[in-house]
Amino acid sequence: MGKNKEPSVAVSYEPVTDVSEDNDNVEVEEIIITPLQIKYAEILEVAPEKITNVELYSFIDEWMGTPYLLGGESKTGIDCSSFAQRLFIGVYDWYIERTAQKQMDSEATHTWSDPEFLEEGDLVFFRAAGDRGATITHVGIYLGNDKFVNATSRVGKTGSSGVKISDLSETYWKKRFFAGGRRVNTKS
Template sequence: MLFNIRNCVFAATIACASLSLFSLPASASSSLLPQNSFTQKINNTTTIKNAISSVYAKWKGVHYRFGGSTKRGVDCSALMQHVFSDTVDMHLPRTTREQIKLGTRISKNELRTGDLVFFKTSRYQRHVGVYIGNNQFMHASKRKGVTISSLDNSYWVRHYESARRVVDDYTA
């Protein structure tokens, strides 16, 4: 474990996932709450970026598989579950539909390392990744597997939907 966060909560969305620290509504299931309390806080962007880079090194190139959650094949929301579990010891919900409800909605120009980015790829499907800085995000691509892409890519520009800040206990 690279670092932990104190008193965090998170969730997931259809087919994909990402990072988050937030307060759940009273109606949210208690099963989404972290299993333990954590004492060490994230103190800078470099630390979280290094942690995400470490996860990327382990998953780079793993093929995309809808519903997959292992190195034999992983989808975007399951990858986000691994990213957050391995970096901040958070247990995200399984789907992008749930993950997009987490944290605080932020504008594209407010993105910080560790924020979740969401894309509407069809009428009923979403895609999620984690922002890593320099207008790039890590995700599980159907064509390239686990990879890093640019938010400036015309495909991602056309399908960008929103971003959510789920980890607030650090300063950029």
């Protein structure tokens, strides 16, 4: 099977109807659930129907497991800000700056400190543990349900570094979280 020729799973849902209606006239809406949606739904611990940005998850899937390399910019090795930059260009067709600090400092990035307001595609910025200043040392892209994708040198629970999905609720990331960031159009 080719890379883009994934088999799909058909799931049907019947809309709720009034019990007094004739059930012969019930329309069935067919929703196609792909293996990619199933895979990332399991990782994010959500229903497969919640995985709707197929372009985002296809991009992540292509890069998943790529080794971490400080200053790296390719599939032989990549760092966090280069991965974020490539993702934004590849998925959203939006150029973002090369370093995590510049990505956060950009006038096109609206930032806030409460992770409660994060949405899929937002940037998540981190600083070194114990750093009371605002020096940003790491960036990832938020996916939902406290999960974010990033290129990291941290081995963590998975036993490997590189491009992977991490969890904001883990103590390591929780202690280092600095801000969420959403790219906004600055040209009116």
